[in-house]
Amino acid sequence: MQEKEILLSVRNLDVNFGTKRKPFHAVKNVSFDIYRGETFGLVGESGSGKTTIGRAILRINSTSGGEIIYKGEKISGKISKTLDQKVISEIQMIFQDPMSSLNERAKVDYIVSEGTYNTKKGISAKERKNLVDEALLDVGLLPDFASRFPHEFSGGQRQRIGIARALIMEPEFIVADEPISALDVSIRAQVLNLMSKLQKERGLTYLFIAHDLSVMRFISDRIAVISKGQLVELAPCEELFKNPLHPYTKALLSVVPQPDPENERNKKILIYDPSEHDYENDPPSWMEVTPGHYVQANEKEKEKYLKELVLD
Numbered sequence: 001m002q003e004k005e006i007l008l009s010v011r012n013l014d015v016n017f018g019t020k021r022k023p024f025h026a027v028k029n030v031s032f033d034i035y036r037g038e039t040f041g042l043v044g045e046s047g048s049g050k051t052t053i054g055r056a057i058l059r060i061n062s063t064s065g066g067e068i069i070y071k072g073e074k075i076s077g078k079i080s081k082t083l084d085q086k087v088i089s090e091i092q093m094i095f096q097d098p099m100s101s102l103n104e105r106a107k108v109d110y111i112v113s114e115g116t117y118n119t120k121k122g123i124s125a126k127e128r129k130n131l132v133d134e135a136l137l138d139v140g141l142l143p144d145f146a147s148r149f150p151h152e153f154s155g156g157q158r159q160r161i162g163i164a165r166a167l168i169m170e171p172e173f174i175v176a177d178e179p180i181s182a183l184d185v186s187i188r189a190q191v192l193n194l195m196s197k198l199q200k201e202r203g204l205t206y207l208f209i210a211h212d213l214s215v216m217r218f219i220s221d222r223i224a225v226i227s228k229g230q231l232v233e234l235a236p237c238e239e240l241f242k243n244p245l246h247p248y249t250k251a252l253l254s255v256v257p258q259p260d261p262e263n264e265r266n267k268k269i270l271i272y273d274p275s276e277h278d279y280e281n282d283p284p285s286w287m288e289v290t291p292g293h294y295v296q297a298n299e300k301e302k303e304k305y306l307k308e309l310v311l312d
């Protein structure tokens, strides 16, 4: 098998907010690698630090510890102007709420092309318009829409505009921050399908953020689970669904809707109680239980998890 290429590496990342004297640790010692061409899912409840990690990768949030490495180069902290330009053009973000993430006073034409004023300074107005037309067509919208304002569009169309705005930059890596959560259920699949089509055509790599596991199964190659700023489990998608080990992962899985009505009626929703861990006396570490399957556990939990594992 061909060795997988690591596109982005997050190493012991800390992000603090607040003051030096009274810091709030939003992200604590988070590490993961993302391979080129994969969809890496990051899932966790509201406030667990998902967006903060995405924004740290895009250099919108500054990091307090650790580092972020893209194509072998450190992109966190102080970096050269050339590298900063590279990050700006190659890494893009798609936002959660298409109703508030588009500038209401700008026409679609400007919204979609805004980034190119930075990366493609020298091109003519006509060339820029061609790029916009192409990006709109790529996401299934008509080039005529360029002269309209965001309020004239539905949620799904607005999210497509958000995707066009990212695509026009010809990115390699996209942080998709809950891109379908705010959309009507009926159009979620369309936007997901569009994203996977674009991924296949262009070899894109995604960090896909969501707060529940239900969509993750259909799009993620691997999934990391985050709770209160810390990763608690990371595994290939099917492995995580088959062998969830951490109680927080189990709780997230227990709320995933079941297609079978009988199962749905009888399902038991689990509540995660962090005080169940005895971490004072037996502190946890990040351990690999089977190849590629990591969990945060102390020695006692590790023993229990190893017994629970269902192996092929």
Ligand SMILES: Nc1ncnc2c1ncn2[C@@H]1O[C@H](COP(=O)(O)OP(=O)(O)OP(=O)(O)O)[C@@H](O)[C@H]1O
Pocket: 017, 018, 024, 026, 044, 045, 046, 047, 048, 049, 050, 051, 052, 053, 211
């Ligand atoms: N700029 C900021 N200043 C202060 N605190 C912040 C800032 N950004 C985020 N936080 C805090 O950091 C924590 C993590 O926030 P974050 O937005 O990353 O969570 P999330 O997992 O994306 O949640 P959601 O699912 O609601 O989007 C939260 O407690 C949040 O209030």
Ligand SMILES: [Mg+2]
Pocket: 050, 051, 052, 177
């Ligand atoms: Mg968020």
